[in-house]
Amino acid sequence: MSELQKPIIGISIGDFNGIGPEVILKAVGGNRLNKICTPVIYGSGKVINRYRQILELKDWQFFTIQKIEQLNHKQVNVINCMNDQNLEVNPGAITPEAGKLAFESLKRAVEDLKSGKITALVTAPINKHNIQSDVFKFPGHTEFLADTFGTKDVLMFMVSNDLKIGVVTGHLPLEQVKQNINKELITKKLEQIKTSLKRDFGIQKPRIAVLGLNPHAGENGLLGNEEEEIIKPAITEFKKKGNIVFGPFPADGFFGTAAWKNYDAVLAMYHDQGLMPFKMIAFENGVNFTAGLPKVRTSPDHGTAYDIAGKNQADESSMLNAIYTAIDIAKNRQELSDLEANSMKKKTIVLKEASMED
Known part of the structure; x- marks a missing residue:
């Protein structure tokens, strides 16, 4: 698969004091997914580096960028979504800073998803309380995405x-x-x-x-x-x-x-x-998929699991499957779109030929 054909999968970091960063790094660490997609983590290079140390992924490197146009298809990319100098990783703690970054990473990822700069979005778990603000007043990801895309009927x-x-x-x-x-x-x-x-x-x-x-x-x-x-x-x-x-x-x-x-x-x-x-x-x-959106969004089916955060105990299987499912759904939608376009093209040709005969 060429670099131009590979889907670009955005991953929002979620609450960085939960297990989100751990399952993300376990899923993408060692560039294990780069043959089938280009992963882009929306969050903080400082946070990702801290978890890289906690998980002892010393030989794995990531590529830090400021915007999606700078991505490197051969590596895992990390977009800094806010000034992270004052961010302190404290696994298991509920902090305002973690909620703020969770929102900023989600906002940036959704902006790139809406504009078609990424193929699909995978969201790591958030804390539904510390993410709340004047601009985020939703029970969860699903309701926020429905409102952002102006789609009332999502599943x-x-x-x-x-x-x-x-x-x-x-x-x-x-x-x-x-x-x-x-x-x-x-x-x-x-x-x-x-x-x-x-x-x-x-x-x-x-x-x-x-x-x-x-x-x-x-x-x-x-x-x-x-x-x-x-x-x-x-x-x-x-x-x-x-x-x-x-x-x-x-x-x-x-x-x-x-x-x-x-x-x-x-x-x-x-x-x-x-x-x-x-x-x-x-x-x-299992994977949580938001059906009915014009764009593809999936997420692992678990929460922040603060009790095991930072202990190298989290299982990345659901995160991996969320990424695989996002890739598969995007591919299925594209194939269906191509079939419908080809069908319309054939109908147009038949109609033109029929009108010429008349």
């Missing part, structure tokens, strides 16, 4: 090779879940899953399972009416459009009997209903 899509789970409601308190679930929203999320499976993962006729909201999927109204009044009508309507969809299934039995293996994706009603089984089944290789 938190947890993906691995074997299991893919989307959620109807994301970062909401449990007491607000019921009032936010409606037929239109479920239908919208089903459409987003179907579109993403086809566009991003190359699955042309996806099979989708839908979970119920209540215990035992409502037990025919005995334990709640949402299944009968909201979820089943949404499934029926979606199925009438020619889609392959089943449910609602009781969540406990669905995962307990491994029924999820029969489907390409699952739609859960709320955050923990989907993410809890996903992390139990695919924690080491």
Whole structure:
């Protein structure tokens, strides 16, 4: 693969006192990814160098730059996103400085993503509290990216090779879940899953399972009416459009009997209903993908893990898979775009020939 063909993968540093820098360096250290992509870490050369020392990666070098146009395709690049002279790495501590750099690195990375200077973005975990400011007032990455790109309809899509789970409601308190679930929203999320499976993962006729909201999927109204009044009508309507969809299934039995293996994706009603089984089944290789954005964004499926930060105990598997998934989705989207362009070109030629014959 030539340098011009290699995708440029931006990686935001997240909270540098968490395990973000460690899993990033373990993933890219030794230039292990440079054959298939050009990694660009948005953060701080000082912070990266400190973790390089902590992890004893003394023989590995990175290339420090100030802007994306200066990148070196043969090395891992680090963009300094703010003056880092006063930054102090303190693994496990929650500090304002770590929150500020987390935001600055994310902002710079998203700017380059929007302008097409990087192919995809992989975000390391943030602390949802110390990143808050007058310009960042969001529950997490997903909501910030949706707002930045002006895209209302995005889907938190947890993906691995074997299991893919989307959620109807994301970062909401449990007491607000019921009032936010409606037929239109479920239908919208089903459409987003179907579109993403086809566009991003190359699955042309996806099979989708839908979970119920209540215990035992409502037990025919005995334990709640949402299944009968909201979820089943949404499934029926979606199925009438020619889609392959089943449910609602009781969540406990669905995962307990491994029924999820029969489907390409699952739609859960709320955050923990989907993410809890996903992390139990695919924690080491799971990836958080924001479906519905015009650009590709993935992230590892874990948090900052302050308790093991700086101890060389963090597993980089999820970060690696987030990078691989971003590369694959970008490639799938480009191939689909090329096919559609070629198809339009052929149709135009046929129409021109037909008009000439007339």
